[in-house]
Amino acid sequence: MPLFGPPNIAQLEAKRDAQGLIKALAHKDASIRMAAAEALAPLRDPLAVEPLVVLLKDQDSGVRRAAVDALAARGGFRVVDPLVAAMDDRDPAIQLAAATAVYRRLLTDPDADTRRATASELGRIHAAGAVQPLIKAVMDSDEGVRAAIVKALQAIGDEEAVLPLIVVLAREQARVKSTGRSSQLVERAAAQALDALCDARAIGKLQEALAHDNADVREIAVRRLARLNSPEVADALAGTLNDNDPAIRRAAARGLKEMGWKPPTDETGARYWAALREWRRCGECGPAAIPLLVASFDHVDPLERADIVAALVQLQWEPPENDAMAAHFWAAQRRWDKCLEIGAPAVEALDFVLHTSPKWRDRIAAAGALAALGQTRPAPCARLDLVQQALDLLEGEGDAETRRASLEAFLAEHRQFNRRASEEVAWCDCGYPAARIRKDGLQELMSDLLAFEKSSGNVTTYYCPSCSTRRASLAV
Ligand SMILES: [Zn+2]
Secondary structure, eight states: OOSSSOOOHHHHHHTTOHHHHHHHTTOSSHHHHHHHHHHHGGGOOGGGHHHHHHHTTOSOHHHHHHHHHHHHHHOSGGGHHHHHHHTTOSSHHHHHHHHHHHHHHHHHOSOHHHHHHHHHHHHHTTOGGGHHHHHHHTTOSSHHHHHHHHHHHHHHTOGGGHHHHHHHHHHHHHHHHHHSOOOHHHHHHHHHHHHHHOSGGGHHHHHHHTTOSOHHHHHHHHHHHHTSOSHHHHHHHHHGGGOSOHHHHHHHHHHHHHTTOOOOSSHHHHHHHHHTTOHHHHHTTOTTHHHHHHHHGGGSOHHHHHHHHHHHHHTTOOOSSSSHHHHHHHHHTTOHHHHHHHOGGGHHHHHHHHHHOSOHHHHHHHHHHHHHTTOOOOOSBSOHHHHHHHHHHHTSSSOHHHHHHHHHHHHHHTTSSOGGGTOEEEEOTTSOEEEEEOTTSOEEEOGGGSEEEEETTTEEEEEOTTTOOEEEEEEO
16 A cells, blocks of 8 residues: 555545544545545544535535535434535535435434524525425424424415414414423414514415314414404405304404404394304394394303393394293293293293393292292292282272272282271382381381391391382391
8 A cells, every 4th residue: 555645535534434424535636635525424433523614615616515414324413403504505416415404304304403503504594495394393292393394484484484483383382281291482482473473474374374184283373363353354354253163253452442443233243243252243244143142041150041041032033942041032021921831941041030121020930820820939039929819900990099998909809018007008119019107107127018128247138029119128
């Protein structure tokens, strides 16, 4: 072997002489440098990394290409920066080779630190061409890598990343729902990236996301769109008012409301008000509101039910079946006869009136209907039978004087006052009996005939069952 000849690369390669090949990387002859770099590739020697990185600045493009390939074959954390830098080589073929190597590292390197560093570097240099590989890699199993990829996509700033980022965010949020844990690192990064990317240019991508299969994705898209005030956005949001997920309908309606959108008085308007659970406004949108009102009835609280019924009454709707909803409908209109026809399914509606109606007359009527259906309840009065009869007499035939006379006779008959002992009846302004006035002038509450309610501190408050006037509060 000659002492001072060019190194025999084939021989060094055959002997797997990494040291000799590394030395040859510095040879003055470009073809030797290139051959040495090529021969080093399969050896993956850690000591070769630094000298190969030096060759990325070689004058000869063949040498640079061989260095890229050798570093790509080597892999690992240390080759990330040099390979990313080589994506900026003046030779397009080397750019491509370096980019291909980098993206392969990003997607397949077994070392998470390498994948993370690759993503960060791509973000740092704003590698526009890296958007698709980054999107492809964004579901990486390592949360540090996912966060780095998300940040890189934010840095590059291409709205192509909007939908994938929404999917990432939805996935992290779903993880919180199912396991109580999520990667806050990734969630926060994704939210920040979307903050940065979701401007007017992203409207098209956000609209695409509205058609996504996953409801969480659609909901995020709706919320993001709602922050962009434009007529185009309003149309898109109005289109999601019939989404099959109530959370999305609500998010769309709230977004439209914040934008100051004026709902039309048609089906779209009805959907808008239904999503906001403003049932009376919903009803004002005409017959298109009916199915929405009916469908919502079972899913809302009793106060909202009352609004739904009121809206349906306004729309002249009539219940097609004798079910619980029909009972609420008729009870709201004080059609106790209809409630009785419905029977058992009406009990809930009658109980609702009994416990919540601001009018004692309705509570008494509901208690009466419940009793007729065989349902015993703590009555809203001591003598339901007497109160019902007295109310009937008060509304009976004849003038005020005649009705008062029949009431007096009725009260005397039921020993509520004693005419012979010179007692008299004190009347409520509405004409209903309230108290008996004894001969000595003292008044006694006619408590059997009044409605009452116990409140805190053992106080019982009595009301006129006809006009709901408070008559007295007595401590027991
Ligand atoms: Zn009264």
